[in-house]
Amino acid sequence: MSKHQIHLPFLENLWRLDLQAAYRVSIVDVTYRGDCCPDNRKDFQIRFSNSLKDEGNDNPRCAVLSTIPAGATYSYSCHGMEGRYVTVNIPGTSMVLTLCEVGVYAIFPGNSELLNDLAILSFKNVTQSSTYGLWSAEHAIDFNPGLTKSWSACSSSNVQTNPWWRVDLSYIYRVSRVVITNRLDCCPERINGAEIRIGNSLENNGNNNPICAVISSIPAGVSSTYICNDMEGRYLNLIIPGDSRILTLCEVEVYGEGVIKQGKSSYK
Missing domain, CATH: 2.60.120.260 (Galactose-binding domain-like)
Incomplete structure (x- = not known):
């Protein structure tokens, strides 16, 4: 199965990836740090769309990351949601978002093999x-x-x-x-x-x-x-x-x- 994967580390209460074009996204993998801070890995939201209104935080939601064990990688299915911008954020004030790895799997236009697969x-x-x-x-x-x-x-x-x-x-x-x-x-x-x-x-x-x-x-x-x-x-x-x-x-x-x-x- 063909796939497009992007890995970027980041530290902020909002993280956003610009795919440069609108893609249908099938899977997002998220890896959390293994050394500390379990209380900071609750209620992450993954969102997709073509809008940057409110920094992308109003875009349709793919998943809520209720908890991720220390050092673990979890996969979240976005079911072909379409968008240019991938946003991960934690709602609320005085929050810290820590992401050690993010993998985005997207469908390239014209990739009939992957479309059939999905x-x-x-x-x-x-x-x-x-x-x-x-x-x-x-x-x-x-x-x-x-x-x-x-x-x-x-x-x-x-x-x-x-x-x-x-x-x-x-x-x-x-x-x-x-x-x-x-x-x-x-x-x-x-x-x-x-x-x-x-x-x-x-x-x-x-x-x-x-x-x-x-x-x-x-x-x-x-x-x-x-x-x-x-x-x-x-x-x-x-x-x-x-x-x-x-x-x-x-x-x-x-x-x-x-x-x-x-x-x-x-x-x-």
Whole structure:
């Protein structure tokens, strides 16, 4: 997958990057310092747009960085938000913003390979083991990470044994990585232990396919990336093994090389 990455260190209560042109931004990586000051790494905001009104602080928001462990790097999905200016700030007075590394991944105009890669989940068939209220399976691929209203932007199962969510990619892809966004408003621990599985079988609703990764934890509102090393498959599942579990997904993104061949279901 092609990408454009910019790394700059900075120290201020506002940080801004001029991309020199408007791009659709897919991912922003942020690395926090490892030596001190944990109280200064709360409520960062990442914003994108073409405006410099109020130094860019009124631009649309990609994510809120609720917390980053010392020395850690977290990925935040911006879902193709378009803009020339990338702004990171902390609202309020007497605040200190410390950023040790910022990586911005943007789509270059005319890069059809990347555009196809980002569109793997567009208009695909999704389902889940059960649905809590209005939290339908489709909300996990609606390009809305649910930072303001989780109930209208995230999927969720009922309380049950082994809850799962599945997308049918229609074709077989080589999947390089999967990005999962956890809900911001509460209960981030619910995602702990979720398995990402990729394959061509629908045995056990696809939950017997090979494992790409096991999610140990994702902080509230954070998008975490899981490397799948070009695993091949038509079906991508997330399942949390165990009793009395709830699977909530605010966004699922799948990145890969493109169609390998027409997908065929397998019931071994």
